[in-house]
Amino acid sequence: MTVELISVGTEILLGNIVNTNASYLAEKCAGLGMSSYYQISVGDNEERLSEVLRTALSRSDVVILTGGLGPTEDDLTKEVTARVLNRRLVEDENTKSRLEEYFNDRDKKDITENNWKQTFVIEDCLVLDNSNGTAPGIISKTEEGKSVILLPGPPGEMIPMFEEAVIPYLKGLSGNVLYSRMVKICGIGESKAETMIKDLIDSQTNPTIAPYAKNGEVHLRVTALSATEEEGKSLTAPVVAELKKRFGIHIYTTEEKTTIEEALVELLTKYKLTLSTAESCSGGLLAGRIVNVSGASSVFEEGFITYSNNAKMKYLKVSQETLNNFGAVSKETAEEMAKGAAKASGSQAALSVTGIAGPEGGTDKKPVGLVYIGCFLNGRTEVRECHFKGNRQKVREYTVINAIDFLRTMILNTYKEEV
Template structure:
């Protein structure tokens, strides 16, 4: 069985809104064992939408649309779907009553367009929407074809798919596709792929594919089987072999983020942390605070000590150290890490200093030079790093590296009281 995912909305076509619905649906359909034939984006134009739906029904068995179910004149998905499948629109009384109750029987709101949200193709299966005013529907067509209309807002679309559409689709599947994503940091895509090249080349089912994104590399293991349990069993030995070769460069799986993994480590160990940033200018604190699992319990202070004066005032860096070695130096970074602990009493301290550019570099200290300092219970590690790219990219890469180095230090895989020079 093949499916097409069709996003409807001029705002999507113009890039004003990111289409996260397509990504979600593609993953979910793959897990059901339904092949994704194509993803399409269509603006709010009746003829173009009609043409797209007709072509999709010719090429696939199921078309899943998102968007265009609202009360305004440019919300036309349901109407065009009905035309394509030669069905008239009729009022669905239960939906009409729910919408009326939502607007507290306001005739002006209903006559202004909200009533149309209760109109559906005659043979449609109605999908209630407890998270919004626009119900969805499953419309059967000739030859076992279906158009499934879902609302555009993800907070409405996702629960509707999970609770109503997914159970409906299971009747058409006799297998499943399961993927496991291994997320690596500190290892380039070419290096990661080279370490498992024979596995990538030899694997047919499961397949292993490398990908790259900003600051990290990804290996996706995908297995096809009759049941989810069988697919998971096929993935496990492949994952174990990959982990034996890549080790702690793998920081997480599937939807994990580096800051979530690090946040969990700190919160579960009840380790207090303080951060002082120069070159990264608050990026580390922002990333780590995105972890929602209790960072307020462990993060006491996060400082941006960008100037020399702030390093002296808030971290106790010796002015003579700054004068002799400069703000971007191992010596200054070490004093920042020591001073942050002395000032805050935090068990874990993370600091950065460096040159992001575009100016300020020299032959001895080029743009992209960054020092990362970690203080764990009084033991200090300073790492010397070089990053390439523009100013923003250097700051982002330095942030990712700092988070990862702290993760490794907490795991005990980095020796303390030393300096590492890494290009």
């Protein structure tokens, strides 16, 4: 089954907003086993939108449009789709009631007449209630049995609507069950990861393996098409087992929604370890990722942002001699930062980062992207030298991900008899 994505909105073409909807929907549809060959962005123009929708319907089984369902004059998606499908727009009483209830909770003077435009839907469609906004979603079928799905543009409205209503609908189209498992990997690059499983990809039939590159991570989705969910589990289990065998400790989870920081907090909790952080170039991003995890307060002791040399000496007891001889960006400084954070907070584990995020400050000996990550655990300290590519934000993000993974793998190696 093929799916095509159409993102509607002149603001997308002008670069005023980042089109996160397309990447989200593409990944979700791939996870459902659907093939996608085209993605299109089109402005708020009736003629051009009609053209791309007709083209999409000529070559795809499912067309998903996002945006252009609001109350203003330039919101044309619903109207254009109705004309392309040769259908009328009719008022939906349920949507009207929901809008009335929505407006009852707001100041009446803020309600304009054009808001009621959103109560009209394409005749003979399936209406998707919007629990996070005012514009409902719509699913219409063509005479040939193809599906046209209209979703609101704001991600806060589109994503829950897609997950709650559209995913079950798409699963029902095939008549089979699509069962998938996600294998998340850190510490191995995309090219190497693909090389390690090239034989599996080349010979795959059912289930299939789809790799996705993330910031500092590689995600492998294993998807099986089966008659039942139990059969899907049986089909994917040996593939997941083989991936675990090949990637080993680099796999931090096989759960769809688990993040690498959640995996670390889980390990810290399991082994009754507390954590402190000492950051220079990451400026608090590392501590921020940790405290994003619900329950992190039970393991996270303290975070130090020691951007200057004076701060490193004052709070972490990095020696003046170390800074003079080796510099702030060095293996020796990272080691002393990690030890100092653990000692100052009384934690059993500590992470330190110091580096050159750029775009300025690099030299031939210490180029932009050079980062040292220190990891202290139960009295033992290790330091990694890393070289990251990208802009300042990318370097900082890669630093944080690699620091989290460093401690995660160090814990697993230390407690390997119990894992």
